[in-house]
Amino acid sequence: MSEEKPFKVLIVDDEKDVTELVSYHLIAKGYQLRALNDPHLVLEECRRFSPDIVILDVMMPDLSGILLCRLMRADHKLKETPILFLTAKTAEGDRIAGLEAGGDDYICKPFSPRELVLRVQGFLRRSAKRGDSVVRPLAAGRIVVDVDRYEVTVAGRPLELTATEFRLLSLLVERKGRVQSREQLLANVWNYDEEMETRTVDTHIRRIREKLGEDASIIDTVRGVGYRVVES
Secondary structure, eight states, rough: OOOOOOOEEEEEEEEEEHHHHHHHHHTTTEEEEEEOOOOGGGHHHHHHHOSEEEEEEEEOOOSSSHHHHHHHSSSSTTTTSSSSESSSSSSSSHHHHHHHHOOOOOEEEOOOOHHHHHHHHHHHHHHHHHHHHHOEEETTTTEEEEETEHHHEEETEOOOOHHHHHHHHHHHHHHTTTTTHHHIIIIIIOOSOOOOTTTHHHHHHHHHHHHHHGGGEEEEEETTTTEOOOOO
16 A cells, blocks of 8 residues: 655745744654745746645745735636745734735744644645545535535536635535534634634635625624525
């Protein structure tokens, strides 16, 4: 029986000491690492290396992590690759900008290497589970979520979602009619056991609604609590 291939992680930061620190801790966990200090090489390296997750610095000269994230989301081969932002900007607006650009999560500098490793492990563990078992498609209204094929269609039209958007919508459709608090969604989608900013959930819900267009009303906001999928 062949051995499982290690997950591949690409770390991008213009500071060499940061990429060396992250590489050291993730290699120790058995991951295959590529590190870049030049943001101009990211797209080319992503296509060649096919990382399972990209750790991306926000503030880099000439080419910011936000712009790189948008470019990745516009690329058919990279649009679903999870992106974890590293940011020295601690203001809520700066972090939300990263999520709205298509990022899946963020961690603020200075960061704990242990926390970063746990975040990466959470993303990759959820990715691995997608192929563990056969799951029947989920449906709500005109929305159909095929977990095995990792596809969402609305009235037969394919809907392009990031990895985190897919998990979030899948969970809401699976539990349609039941209110999911922001804290529940953070725990189930992002795997956070400790209190995090619930604005993260709101930002992703807004992006999903924008993509759903006229079907956006199927996601109902329960004020002061969270969200649920409803069928009219």
